[in-house]
Amino acid sequence: MAGIGVLALQGGVVEHLEHLQRLGVGATPVKKAADLDGLAGLIIPGGESTCLRRLLHLYELDEAIAERFRAGLKLWGTCAGAILLAKRVVDGDPGLALIDIEIARNAFGSQLASFNTVADVPAVAAAPIPLTFIRAPKITALGPGVRSLLRIDDYYAAAEDDAILVTAFHPELTPSLAFHRYFATKCGIATVEADEVDWRPGDWTRYAPLPR
Numbered sequence: 651m652a653g654i655g656v657l658a659l660q661g662g663v664v665e666h667l668e669h670l671q672r673l674g675v676g677a678t679p680v681k682k683a684a685d686l687d688g689l690a691g692l693i694i695p696g697g698e699s700t701c702l703r704r705l706l707h708l709y710e711l712d713e714a715i716a717e718r719f720r721a722g723l724k725l726w727g728t729c730a731g732a733i734l735l736a737k738r739v740v741d742g743d744p745g746l747a748l749i750d751i752e753i754a755r756n757a758f759g760s761q762l763a764s765f766n767t768v769a770d771v772p773a774v775a776a777a778p779i780p781l782t783f784i785r786a787p788k789i790t791a792l793g794p795g796v797r798s799l800l801r802i803d804d805y806y807a808a809a810e811d812d813a814i815l816v817t818a819f820h821p822e823l824t825p826s827l828a829f830h831r832y833f834a835t836k837c838g839i840a841t842v843e844a845d846e847v848d849w850r851p852g853d854w855t856r857y858a859p860l861p862r
């Protein structure tokens with residue numbers, strides 16, 4: 651069965667694998683090009699985008715991912731992963747440069763400006779979704795062919811084209827499985843019913859905002 655890989659060089663890997671497993675989706679850590687064999691989708695996790703860009707190059711995974719992408723591999727970048735997938739990085743160098751968006755790194759300020767919020771994302775789930783932003787970027791412009799999934803204030807927090815999903819936040823660090831289910835569907839992979847972790851806005855504290 652085709653599954654979904656999680657790039658496992660640096661950053662938030664385990665939490666993505668666990669969310670996929672809760673949905674009954676085959677989940678594989680990807681450390682080298684051969685690990686991409688047979689995958690329908692790849693998640694590029696959050697972490698540190700300059701570090702990830704260098705590691706992708708060092709392990710020759712940048713070329714391998716671009717090649718598989720041209721052959722139909724679907725991609726989802728969360729936070730640093732979204733930065734790596736963007737064609738334009740404000741004041742920075744692009745990485746894989748595969749989706750026509752502009753993105754600004756560290757756009758909320760320092761790590762202390764990390765925060766949780768809750769938003770309606772009608773294309774992804776009927777109920778509001780919890781969102782965790784950690785020294786997050788802002789998606790500042792969308793090219794033709796890219797759709798907004800969530801706009802907040804002056805930025806896009808989630809967007810997609812036909813083959814790539816990008817989120818400025820970290821769904822894998824929340825109790826919600828909605829974005830993982832959405833990406834699995836985009837990859838043509840069926841998910842199991844429910845197993846949605848029960849939560850109510852305001853009562854999930856695992857990643858509460860840091861004290862000032």
Ligand SMILES: NC(=O)CC[C@H](N)C(=O)O
Nearest residue numbers: 696697698699729730784
């Ligand atoms: N949570 C994250 O992935 C943070 C991204 C990080 N600030 C960067 O620019 O690489």
